[in-house]
Amino acid sequence: MPLTRLTANTPEGGTVKSTRVTMKDVSVAAGVSQATVSFVLNDKPGETISPETRDRVRRAAADLGYRPNGAARALREGTSRIVILNVARLPHGGTGLAAFIDALDAELEHLDHMLLVRYRAGSDDIERMTAMVAPRAVLDLDRIYNSPDAEAEVADGGWTEGLAAHTAVQLRHLVDGGHTTIGMALPDGRPELERLAALRLDYARRTLGDLGLEGPPTLTMGAGVDEDRTALSDFIDRHPAVTAIAALDDDTALRVLAASRALDLPVPGRLAVIGFDDAGAGELVSPSLTSVRIDTAAFGRRLARQVLGLPEGDAAPTPSPATVIRRRSA
């Protein structure tokens, strides 16, 4: 009754190795050379293979249950068909990020690649990884936030442009609710989120500007329950006109909620609170947390193709809907 199910491949190669179907086996079954099998199965352009032969080969491969050996491929091609997603220390609780990963995974699978996730951070780790697994690409969700070369043109599946729209949805919900002086809550002591915070803050400023409102004063939460209460208290003293707070994420929003409770500030009566990237716990607190659920699947799909250097594909310039999950807090 163990927690883990172990499927070990004995390095000694017991029966496993002898069972493996190789390209050679397929070539024999189809009565052609091994090279021909490779040409057919990879649809190599420029090679002329008769339709009948193609058929025989494909049939043989299917019959035998042939699967190309990733190691051999990687050795020959220089990189494996693995794509690494590095999520070191980032929050991955939100539904948005989960959907993003799901879509990325599905699309990569469709393109005959495999997404694997790495939790370790550090540049040395990336070096190790390059040597050990030679991934086709590394998607680093962490590094970007601390990246000095902010303007580097890097594939992101359109996430960044989407972020602007999503931030706007969050703010607009508060404005539609009649709020005109809005604050923004950012996480404390999370250096890996610093750049994301700056980005979101910038978009928030623009959104409010477009609506003829002043940019949001900011509030930092996350140092601890007591510190949070003090921080919110100070913030309200300094900005008494603020009647609503938009948070960077649900965790930060929950902290605002907790601090408000401690200060006896009625939510949403005195202070409306809205989160971002609905993380699930929002419906379990009181008052329940209003949040923004973002559809990031389209980004994931686009990123998969970008990462492999493929054209955008059939995925049209999809709109990226963000919907407000309306609960009690705003």
Add this chain to the structure above:
Amino acid sequence: MPLTRLTANTPEGGTVKSTRVTMKDVSVAAGVSQATVSFVLNDKPGETISPETRDRVRRAAADLGYRPNGAARALREGTSRIVILNVARLPHGGTGLAAFIDALDAELEHLDHMLLVRYRAGSDDIERMTAMVAPRAVLDLDRIYNSPDAEAEVADGGWTEGLAAHTAVQLRHLVDGGHTTIGMALPDGRPELERLAALRLDYARRTLGDLGLEGPPTLTMGAGVDEDRTALSDFIDRHPAVTAIAALDDDTALRVLAASRALDLPVPGRLAVIGFDDAGAGELVSPSLTSVRIDTAAFGRRLARQVLGLPEGDAAPTPSPATVIRRRSA
């Protein structure tokens, strides 16, 4: 300003390939054959290499920054040095699981292997993975719960035995608080957690039995906020003597808290609630959630060695402490 930092290895090979340091390069630099380099770097037993040569080889390898090519190794040996952890659809918010993964990762790194996490489930996926990455082992956190052969002897780093102790800590906290009739809250509609639930319930029953108390009546939560309220209401009606509830995890505990609030049941006055595997949101709700924080690092370390077929190593039969994070709810 993208979300992702992309480090692509061009399949075309560009400059990267020419830059790679191979064993051949090392052998030339050290003035020996490539085979000798392999013998030295792998400490091949049975091979007699003079200390001076060993030194020259090691020095050359270090100077050139040699890193063995994972693909070549995998091709030759039949399996790569990658260990896959499959966490498909399981909750991974708890601090315990995070610490478990961290320790597993660190120990595997120490043993020159690499832990990569896979989110997809399904047997077909495992087949794909075997062909594409040929992992040395697959740790499936998911399958185990549905596994029919419950008694299979599989490496788990001692997790299972620990679970019993941890469950006891959770229950004992309630008993120490004066509670004698205790219920257990289990998640609803999470088939992947069914077996874990059964396991925990069994341990709970034993713990209570040892203390001379009756086994816990169970309560199912998670179908939805309204359903949860009804479920708790029914439960209290049926078991009015129950004054405390131990939950399978923090998420389930939060649901009990929310339902209690909806029913105006004072917590911990009428009903004490304790979670498991402290997931972080517990301190942000009101009343704040008491939970059990488990130290799973030792399990991770042991599992790493088990999985690679190594002896237990220096890691002594470590005790696995579980500590109650005492907050307001119990």
Add this chain to the structure above:
DNA sequence: GCGGACTACTAAATCGAATAAGTGCAGTCT
């Protein structure tokens, strides 16, 4: 009726490590 182009393939090299099977030489035993 012969060179050239095209078709439909095959043979062999290659990627980088691990390893089985030698090779030359010094020392030992009988």
Add this chain to the structure above:
DNA sequence: AGACTGCACTTATTCGATTTAGTAGTCCGC
């Protein structure tokens, strides 16, 4: 002195794919 053993290596093969460089055979024009 010749066989034998052990040491310190080297040579060459292997893993399973991709890819380059062929090689027969056919058709086509002149």
